[in-house]
Structures are given as C-alpha cells and as structure tokens.
Amino acid sequence: MPYMRPMDPAFPIQQQLGVETSPVVLVNLFLLDPADEQAFLDAWTDDAHFMKAQPGFISTQLHRAVGDSPAYLNYAVWESSARFRDAFTHPEFRAKLSAYPEQAVASPHLFKTVTVPGICVA
Template sequence: MPELRPLDPSFPIQRQLALEASPVVLVNLLTLDKADEAAFLEAWRGDAAFMKAQPGFISTQLHRALGDSPTYLNYAVWESTEAFRTAFGQPAFQARIAEYPASAVASPHLFQRVAAPGICVA
C-alpha cells in the first residue's frame, strides 16, 4: 500500500474532497523504487480502467519523469469533486490501493483551472 504524503500538508486530499467544485483536475505525484516500476504500472492501469468506467470521469494521462528517475505524475480530469469523491470512496477502489508497491509514495491534490485573459480560460 502506498504512503500518502500531501502536496500541501495544511490542506490534504481528505479536506479537498469535502469541497464542491466543478470541473476538477487531480494531480498525483508518485515516487517509488525503480525495481517496483512494472508492479506500479500494472496497478495504475487497473485503477485507470476502474476510474474510466465511473460517472463523471473525463480523462487521465500518466507521465514519467525523464531519465532514471522512477517518478510519475498522473493527471486526471473529473466533472466535479462529487464525482471524484464517489469514485475514490468506493470499496472496490480502496481495495485496489493495496495492489501498489510498498515503496510508492503518492501526493494527490485537486485543482481547478484558472482564467488568464488572452492566455487560457477557466
């Protein structure tokens, strides 16, 4: 089971899940031992397939750090915190978390898009 280490210790994912926002982006930075990469990727693919079937799921993309760093970044878009909270809280998903290698450290955080006139929309 991975260790959860908040990106912002003063506002961990458990507090974020209590908020209502729409849409939201889950950014999850994951580190692990290099020897555990194959097991990690297998567990992540299973999680991604599970989440893809959940109401409110829009998309996900996994990124790997360049070079020899066994660091990954998962980026997932959801219609709302409610949709993500419902999927994340399902017992079937919670059971899947145990499939990750013990060396994995996950730092999930929810974000909303920000508008910057002439650059991007919210």
C-alpha cells in the same frame, strides 16, 4: 499500499474531498523505487480501468519523469469534486490500493482551472 504524502499538508486531499466544485483536475505524483516500476504500472492500469468506468470521469494521462527518475505524474479530469470523491472513496477502489508497491509514495491533490486573460481560460 502506497504511503500518502499530502502535496499541501495544510489542505490534504481528504479535506479537498469536502469542497464542492466543478470541474476538477487530479494531479497525483508518485515516487517509486526503480524495482517497483512494473508493479506500479500494473496497479495504476487496473485503477485507471476502474476510474474510467465511473460516472463523471473525463480523461486521464500518466507521465513518466525524464531520465533515470522513476517518478510518475497522473493527471485526471473529472466533471466535479463530488464525482471524483465518489470514485476515490469507493470500496472497490480503496481495496485496489493494496496492489501498489509498499515503498511507493503518492501525493494526490485536486485543482481547478484558472482564467488568465490572454493566456488561458477556466
């Protein structure tokens, strides 16, 4: 099971799960030992198949750091924080966490889009 390190210790994912908003974007940074990359990819792929089948899931994209850094970033879009919470706290998903390498560090955090006039829309 990966170690969960909050991206923002003042408002970790456990607190964010109680905030009702929509849509939401999950950003999850994974830090790995190089020897654990394949085990991580196998576990993440299994999780992604589970999440993809959950109500409210829109999309996901996994990114790998450039160069020799075995860091990965997952970006997932959900219809709402409630739908993400249902999937993230689902017993089947929680059981899947044991497949991740023990040395892995995960930093999940929820975001919502922001409007910046002339640049981007929410």
